[in-house]
Amino acid sequence: MSALRRALTALAFSALLSGVAVVSTPPAPAQAAVARDGTSSNKAALSCWAIKQDFPASADGVYWLQTPKLVAPQQFYCDMTTDGGGWVLIGRGREGWTFYYPGQRTPGAIRNTPSGTGAFAPAALPGDTVNGLLNGGRVDALTDGVRLRRAANNTGTSWQEVRWKFSNLDSWSWTFDANPTHKLSSVSVNGTNYGAGNTRDWNYINGSHRIFTYEWNNHGWKKGFSYGSLMGGASTSATSYLWQNSTEGNPIPFTQVFIRPKLTSASYGTVPEAGLPASTVTPLVSNSTTALPWGVTGVVGGGVGEEHLEVQAMGTLGNTIYVGGRFQYVQKGANPGPGEKVQQQYLAAFDVSTGEWRTQFLPTLDGQVWDIQTLDDKVIIAGEFTNVNGEPNTAGMAALDPTTGAVVPGWRTTFTRAGGLPVKIKALDRQGDWIYVGGGFNHVSGGNPLSSPVWAVAAARVRVSDGRPDADWTPHFDATVIELDASSQGDRVYFGGRFSNVNGQSANSFAVISTATPAALVPGMNNWLPSTTAQNRDYRQTVLEVGDKVWMGGAEHDFQLYTRDNLTRLTGHITRGGGDLQASVEIDGVVYGACHCPEFVFNDATSWDNTANWSNAHQILWIGAWDAQTGKYLPNFVPSIDSRRGDGPWELIKDANGCLWFGGDMNRGSWNSATSSYQWLGGFGRLCATDSAAPTAPTNLRTTGTTGGTQLAWNAGTDNSGAPDYEILRDDRVIAKTSSATFTDSNPQGTHKYWVRAIDDAGNRSASTAALHVQSTTSLMNLGSQWKWVYDGVDQGTAWSGTTFDDSAWAAGNGEFGYGDGGETTLIPAGTTPRHWTAYFRTTLNVANPAAYESLLIDLIRDDGAVVYINGTEVGRDNLPEGTIAHDTAALVGLQTNAEERTPVRFTVPASALVAGTNTIAVEMHQNNQWSADLSFDMSIKATLP
Structure with a gap:
């Protein structure tokens, strides 16, 4: 056997043992048109x-x-x-x-x-x-x-x-x-x-x-x-x-x-030979709340309106979530038992994972909490309290021990406000070594020892280390700051509120201020575009920078997207009825915006006064979701939550698990089928991430047979939510979905390419396999067919393989033929050693129209060497030397292993080798030596269909 021949034989063995079909892949003929009558998945119509x-x-x-x-x-x-x-x-x-x-x-x-x-x-x-x-x-x-x-x-x-x-x-x-x-x-x-x-x-x-x-x-x-x-x-x-x-x-x-879409033609694109990459669904949080045993209830001092809500602030540190607002009680469930409704005003802590109340965290405040900023080892709170735990110099802002709620020694910041008005610290955000502060105040002192008061009107920054204010960074707003966002890029801070001027310059409710001293407006910013012309009804309540975009929202009922570089508006959204956007957060490329808006959002609308020229209207239930970069509304997010009096969520945060926490006057979560009731919420709730991870890709796509269709098999993929399903792609489009790792494509015509990919219940798809080329076949002769045979040591010459040879004296039987292996259907007498060199086999095959086929796939089981003839013409040989084959020509190598002897060798032969009518198929089987202990022969023939 030549080196090339041996390499090809080894390749065939390896490929067949691994389950990969060794088939010819000639240029694909024109495909037969699929009758897309919609009667099966592979005949799906547009x-x-x-x-x-x-x-x-x-x-x-x-x-x-x-x-x-x-x-x-x-x-x-x-x-x-x-x-x-x-x-x-x-x-x-x-x-x-x-x-x-x-x-x-x-x-x-x-x-x-x-x-x-x-x-x-x-x-x-x-x-x-x-x-x-x-x-x-x-x-x-x-x-x-x-x-x-x-x-x-x-x-x-x-x-x-x-x-x-x-x-x-x-x-x-x-x-x-x-x-x-x-x-x-x-x-x-x-x-x-x-x-x-x-x-x-x-x-x-x-x-x-x-x-x-x-x-x-x-x-x-x-x-x-x-x-x-x-x-x-x-x-x-x-x-x-x-x-x-x-x-x-x-x-x-x-x-x-x-x-009635009248679609009759469409392009599905081309699937690359290497396959398709994985794809995942938009990583939205769930529409269903996860149950929380504890919550907060009551409003200190009663009252109604946006400043009289249970929850206005939330923050996480480790596995603890801190909840602040105007609530009066910490409560377990809708119907608390003894000891399950405890007075704990304004601030409480809960376990992020279980929702259990942390009873060691018991600070005492005398006023509302408006914002929470967690640091590595402390919790910073802001609001309109005059002191925390009776400690001095904690008016409006304090640093607390995250376990007990005690005021942290040596960390002090305190605010005052002219005219006897109450201090209101509304917003906090950390950037590097500074905490930026916004609200209603005129002076701030801090640090240890306490600094002299710094004149900073409605905005300031204090050191993370001790609360000391920066006397060189002192912007002056002419009215209250409601919200701020310190850029992750470190160069600026965004402020929203009810102001009209900053540092004596016009800034209608929104300002971008440099972090460099002295706190000046960033140049080159366009004016933002209010959704209303009504005076004092265009205040900003939420602002959020995400990458190179800036989101802002407030009155009247708008949520807008701008470029970071110069504040050019890209798109807008208007909510009706209800309205104002009041909180926002980004999770996995999605911006969530909260509002008192349980009805509709009008996408690409920018005017509340005349809500027109919108591209679409969708439902919004207290919280909406938008693509952070494109501004596209994501209508699949429709959370099942409700609000006690219609004020909705006023705080949104994310935890380390990717869950969205929302707080306000929320009192109802999602439907619980086990109890046939809605989940109770005490002021706040949690929506956790849905599955947006792709399954692992299936591997080793192969054919396992072609009788009655193309049988495909593959090694299964895995998924974090259980066993995935699989989509089978044929010739650039999906034709079926199955839960098993096998699939039969019934009688496809012509040459086809197949890919397989995993898909989970959420719609995440794995990368696909590479293409598997398969040509459809029909069986002309199966293994186990009848043959005439002779094994008597007589040289049959050359005429024996032809169509006119008389084999009437030969024995007859069905494959498999041979001796020495124990699996023979027809046992050939082995005789004594030295044994005969060659066994001869003949059969006939009737073919009505050879032109109906493209090629023949001959699968030969042989031990040791063989030559195959059709109508007297050699069409293939294996494990024999080149040149003329004589009666006593020895096979090149003796096949030793069961895999070698049982694995078919495939010959691909043009269908033109056949004639219409009766065809003679002949095979001569040669031993490697005359002392061989076994001999085996069987054969099948399939025809590929053009």
């Missing part, structure tokens, strides 16, 4: 419309759809009948729609129960799925608009067809009840166009031609697609298609929501 166009007889039912934006095939219900068909059902139900962007109930409920009384409980597809069905297209570009199919009587035998065409909507939103509303360029009912309108309340005739979607007390605060008061036939019956809560006479009908 849209219901595309199926109807290509397969006009398609009936109403469930089909597989896939777009590049949808990524993987999914099943949907298609109406293939109404108005030419091609409608996809995206939601259905009677009363109780949430209109949440993340959807309602499950996609399976929608497609499997599209109608009937079992469909009365509303279900809606996630907005991301609807946008996937649109393939990123605009909602206002839908030529047929959004279709509402409303029941028109209480038995569901009469229906009303409505078409909404939107005037300006860039992507999907379920907030049909938004106020101001989604505008409609036209509304048609049963084919008659009635002009423009809106999705919140379209009222052409107050009866059958009215649609209002907002919640209403007479409906028991349930949302739906309600008729007007003149629509008869309503009932309180659970089976009525026209539901009313009592006798209000405004029925909410069972309604189906359809869209």
